[in-house]
Amino acid sequence: PLSMFDKIWNSHVVVARDDGPSLIYIDRDMVHEGSFHAFADLRRRGLTVRRPKQMFGTADHYAPTAGRSLAHAATPEIGEVLRKFDDNMRWSGIRHFGLAHPHQGIVHVIGPELGITQPGLTIVCSDSHTSTHGALGAMAFGIGQSENALVLATQTLWQERPKTLRITVSGKRGPGISAKDVILAIIAKIGADGAGGHAIEYAGPVIRAMTIEERLTVCNMSIEAAARFGMVAPDEVTFQYLHGRPFAPAGDLWEQALTYWRTLPSDDGAVFEREIEVDGSSIEPMVTWGTSPEDAVPISARVPDPQAVADPRRRENSVKSLEYMELRPGQPMEGLAIDRVFIGSCTNSRIEDLRAAAAVFRGRRTAVPAMIVPGSTQVKREAEAEGLDRVFREAGAEWLESGCSMCVAMNGDRVAPGERCASTSNRNFIGRQGPQARTHLMSPAMAAAAAVTGKLADVRRLPRAG
Amino acid sequence: MRAFVRDTAIAAPLAGINIDTDQIIPARFMKRSRADGYGQYLFHDHRFEPDGSPRPDFVLNRPEFAGARILVAGRNFGCGSSRESAVYALVDYGINAVLAPSFGDIFHSNALKNGLIPAALSEEIVGELRNALNAGPERAVSVDLEAQTVTLPGGGSHRFPIDPFWRECILKGVDEIDLTRGHLEQIEAFERRYEQDRPWVVLP
Ligand code: SF4
Numbered sequence: 001p002l003s004m005f006d007k008i009w010n011s012h013v014v015v016a017r018d019d020g021p022s023l024i025y026i027d028r029d030m031v032h033e034g035s036f037h038a039f040a041d042l043r044r045r046g047l048t049v050r051r052p053k054q055m056f057g058t059a060d061h062y063a064p065t066a067g068r069s070l071a072h073a074a075t076p077e078i079g080e081v082l083r084k085f086d087d088n089m090r091w092s093g094i095r096h097f098g099l100a101h102p103h104q105g106i107v108h109v110i111g112p113e114l115g116i117t118q119p120g121l122t123i124v125c126s127d128s129h130t131s132t133h134g135a136l137g138a139m140a141f142g143i144g145q146s147e148n149a150l151v152l153a154t155q156t157l158w159q160e161r162p163k164t165l166r167i168t169v170s171g172k173r174g175p176g177i178s179a180k181d182v183i184l185a186i187i188a189k190i191g192a193d194g195a196g197g198h199a200i201e202y203a204g205p206v207i208r209a210m211t212i213e214e215r216l217t218v219c220n221m222s223i224e225a226a227a228r229f230g231m232v233a234p235d236e237v238t239f240q241y242l243h244g245r246p247f248a249p250a251g252d253l254w255e256q257a258l259t260y261w262r263t264l265p266s267d268d269g270a271v272f273e274r275e276i277e278v279d280g281s282s283i284e285p286m287v288t289w290g291t292s293p294e295d296a297v298p299i300s301a302r303v304p305d306p307q308a309v310a311d312p313r314r315r316e317n318s319v320k321s322l323e324y325m326e327l328r329p330g331q332p333m334e335g336l337a338i339d340r341v342f343i344g345s346c347t348n349s350r351i352e353d354l355r356a357a358a359a360v361f362r363g364r365r366t367a368v369p370a371m372i373v374p375g376s377t378q379v380k381r382e383a384e385a386e387g388l389d390r391v392f393r394e395a396g397a398e399w400l401e402s403g404c405s406m407c408v409a410m411n412g413d414r415v416a417p418g419e420r421c422a423s424t425s426n427r428n429f430i431g432r433q434g435p436q437a438r439t440h441l442m443s444p445a446m447a448a449a450a451a452v453t454g455k456l457a458d459v460r461r462l463p464r465a466g
Numbered sequence: 467m468r469a470f471v472r473d474t475a476i477a478a479p480l481a482g483i484n485i486d487t488d489q490i491i492p493a494r495f496m497k498r499s500r501a502d503g504y505g506q507y508l509f510h511d512h513r514f515e516p517d518g519s520p521r522p523d524f525v526l527n528r529p530e531f532a533g534a535r536i537l538v539a540g541r542n543f544g545c546g547s548s549r550e551s552a553v554y555a556l557v558d559y560g561i562n563a564v565l566a567p568s569f570g571d572i573f574h575s576n577a578l579k580n581g582l583i584p585a586a587l588s589e590e591i592v593g594e595l596r597n598a599l600n601a602g603p604e605r606a607v608s609v610d611l612e613a614q615t616v617t618l619p620g621g622g623s624h625r626f627p628i629d630p631f632w633r634e635c636i637l638k639g640v641d642e643i644d645l646t647r648g649h650l651e652q653i654e655a656f657e658r659r660y661e662q663d664r665p666w667v668v669l670p
Binding site: 014015017019020021023025027034037040041045047053054062077078080081118120121126127128130142143144145146147149150153154155156158160162192193196197223226227228247249253254256257260292294313314316317320408409410417427429430431432435 | 467481489494496497511570571647649653657665666
């Protein structure tokens with residue numbers, strides 16, 4: 001009996017070596033503006049992209065959220081990165097979605113949305129959150145620029161086979177508990193280095209009951225527990241989601257693909273090198289207090305006391321985190337005043353995320369500045385067709401163009417020094433959202449609750465609107 | 467890739483665990499071309515005050531660690547973003563090896579591709595080493611890739627793991643793209659089979 005990971009891995013081995021890595025065939029490479037080092041490398045060597053039709057490009061990390069032309073770039077330097085991207089895409093013949101293209105968006109949002117992401121594929125991207133695509137049963141992982149250049153030139157990569165880890169989320173999610181709460185609870189339990197060297201398969205009734213968008217949120221943050229891969233076995237929900245998407249197989253090919261996809265889930269009795277079980281019924285809305293995603297606690301909890309941490313290294317880090325975050329041990333998380341809100345990023349910027357946020361904003365007013373950045377141009381259109389943009393605007397929030405934006409602050413959107421931001425992104429690292437920025441991670445509904453109260457709040461106990 | 471065989475140099479102990487690649491190089495510097503050198507951005511926001519002056523308490527700014535070419539760090543070093551510029555910054559600054567209990571998986575791959583040695587040692591050894599380096603006065607550590615050993619200032623020697631494949635590539639400075647292109651026939655044979663078995667994967 002084989003695990004899903006074993007099946008996909010085995011069917012992609014081109015050369016197996018006994019002294020370490022295997023040469024693995026890569027089905028899709030998704031590139032973005034930050035991939036320029038890899039293109040510079042190819043050009044320097046006089047090489048071309050070997051199979052440009054199996055690659056896709058999108059402008060996301062540096063994409064201006066104020067508008068869709070190079071003139072909107074925050075600085076000339078950023079404009080230059082975007083221009084260089086277009087130039088590399090034209091040079092290589094890679095199908096790409098520039099700023100003004102209707103398919104533009106965050107790479108991990110558009111992959112699934114366009115049906116580029118499919119079960120059983122090996123997918124790479126020079127971005128650590130590539131694990132997101134595993135939600136559809138793909139073996140997807142983040143790579144660096146040297147690896148990126150190798151894939152573009154040869155369609156292969158040398159990879160050590162990771163160990164497998166199954167995380168089973170049992171029970172049933174309580175009302176108002178989002179996929180973000182589930183993954184933050186998992187990371188808090190296993191730690192930021194909890195799954196290093198492993199490929200995670202998420203399983204169990206809580207995962208099975210999730211929509212594809214929710215599974216995407218879970219798989220997205222695998223890397224925050226140090227796993228390069230996070231996957232969910234494909235099922236009818238997956239197939240329904242994919243059917244009819246622009247780059248999904250159609251007609252006879254769809255039937256052939258479907259037959260294969262049904263063979264992918266882990267066999268009964270498949271052995272995982274590690275197994276972890278998480279009680280899904282006890283998960284509460286989560287928020288982070290520190291500077292690592294493992295620093296997540298239920299909103300009802302208090303800031304932990306570093307002195308109570310057994311591990312001396314983790315204790316030392318907690319002290320530093322609290323200093324950076326300007327928090328005191330024992331302080332309640334609920335009620336902590338914040339300065340701004342960011343709803344977006346490849347973790348939480350899909351249509352279901354925006355609907356969850358809009359449900360909180362409807363009939364309420366923001367107490368602090370709030371930015372809402374859809375994950376793709378298509379999500380933006382869809383939200384507008386549903387009237388969500390009006391809900392956000394009427395609440396006083398900013399409704400912007402799609403991109404990574406304040407998740408990584410590369411495009412100029414950033415949290416000011418010393419400000420505290422409630423954010424739906426995936427990293428609360430020191431300086432991630434801007435120098436001296438203080439980030440609290442949470443779900444879209446919780447971020448919206450923070451926006452309308454100006455404080456960290458339990459969205460389940462918000463006073464009634466209007 | 468850059469070849470590396472062995473080096474003996476001052477080792478600098480970095481505080482903290484889970485040092486993410488955003489700490490190693492903040493995203494705002496990643497627009498620059500590699501040709502300008504990334505060493506100046508290494509640990510930028512820890513190394514420099516907002517006004518650009520060096521922060522005297524940061525380990526690499528302390529005179530006893532001037533010229534360090536080896537870094538000693540806590541577990542899960544290089545976690546987070548896949549940015550290879552974190553490795554560029556270390557390499558361009560002059561770091562040849564990082565010793566830590568564990569590394570972020572992507573950082574680990576990126577390091578190998580640039581001939582930067584990610585040597586994993588136990589929590590205890592790293593702890594002892596950090597204490598010894600902080601105490602001084604001996605601060606020279608040897609990293610020997612051929613022997614796969616790290617020799618501490620006190621003289622104790624410890625083996626670190628590395629795949630024989632990568633060890634060989636780095637010792638010889640093998641170019642990975644050239645090496646892999648040597649397998650093109652196998653890649654093409656794989657693709658022919660693949661196009662038969664899974665035609666939907668191969669896009670026109
Ligand atoms: S949204 Fe953030 S985490 Fe996601 S790809 Fe963009 S920068 Fe990376």
